[in-house]
Amino acid sequence: MARHLADRFMPNECFVCGQEAGSVLVCEACRASLPRLAAVCPVCAIPSGEDLICGTCQRTRPAFDATAAALPYVFPVDRLVQALKYGRRLALTRFLSGLLEPFAPPQGAAVVVPMPLHPARLRERGFNQAAEIARPLARAWGVPLLIDAVERVRDTAPQATLPWLERRRNMRGAFRCNGSFAGRVVVVVDDVMTTGATLDELARTLKSHGAACVVNRVVARTPSPV
Ligand SMILES: [Zn+2]
Ligand SMILES: [Zn+2]
Structure with missing residues (x-):
């Protein structure tokens, strides 16, 4: 009221x-x-020109099966996401999660898992932006939200200078699953996807715990490989 x-x-x-x-x-x-993403790779959501699987995914298929991104990570989307993350503008979650709402996952065995934040980052920031975005989405989609099912056990700061393959190696062992995901379709929610190395490692971990399929839902996608 x-x-x-x-x-x-x-x-x-x-x-x-x-x-x-x-x-x-x-x-x-x-x-x-707002800027739009058109003709993206269905696996990694990078603009590929023709809705076709991009060259990178054809050469090395990531552990996740599909990615839907609401927007490209360019102005003013970057400002909106940064305001949520660093300016504690939690009211923005309603807006950002609303953008992802149309990308409902297949019903049935689906569960929503927000990208976990390392406890040290969580203490520093006070909240996990991915979890705040995932909460209203899970409710709108009618899909169970598993907040603590996966933990981030290594505090791997993204190293912008590392080539992709090294970033991928750098992420190894970053996550720990509590319990089984046997037969589940796991919908991973995150705010920004940059290289995809973190999402790849999370998907790899989820699949090693039985996940049948891992699909990403990200608010914003960096439009070109970094
Ligand atoms: Zn305006
Ligand atoms: Zn791709």
Whole structure:
């Protein structure tokens, strides 16, 4: 109720353009003109030109089976995600998870697993942005959310200078599963996918614990390989 009244009497400024946006965080015009990802690889969501599996995935298939990304990680999407992550703008989760809602997973054996954050990062940040995005999504999709089923046991800072294969090696053993995922379709939710090395390692771990299929749902995808 208080929230509802606050929304009515204190209109937000649009996060992108600063114009009055009523009760939403991003105004209709800015929402409609957000950059889009077109013709992406169904496996890794990198723009591939023709909705075909990209050369990288053809050469070395990642452990995950598919990826859907809502938006490319470019302005103003990068600002929105960073505001959530570092500016503690938790209200942005509603907006960002709303963008992923249309990408519902296949029903049946599906479970939602947010990309786990290392406990040291969790203490530092106070929340796991992937879990905050996953929570309303799991509810909207009617799919169970498994918050503690996977832990991040190694604090591997992404090393931008490392070539992809080394990053992949660098991620080895980063996760630990508590329990079995036998026969499950695991929907991994994350905010940003950059190289995919972290998602690849998580998928590898989930499959070694029985997952039948691992599909990623990410808010934003870095549009070109880094
Ligand atoms: Zn706007
Ligand atoms: Zn690909």
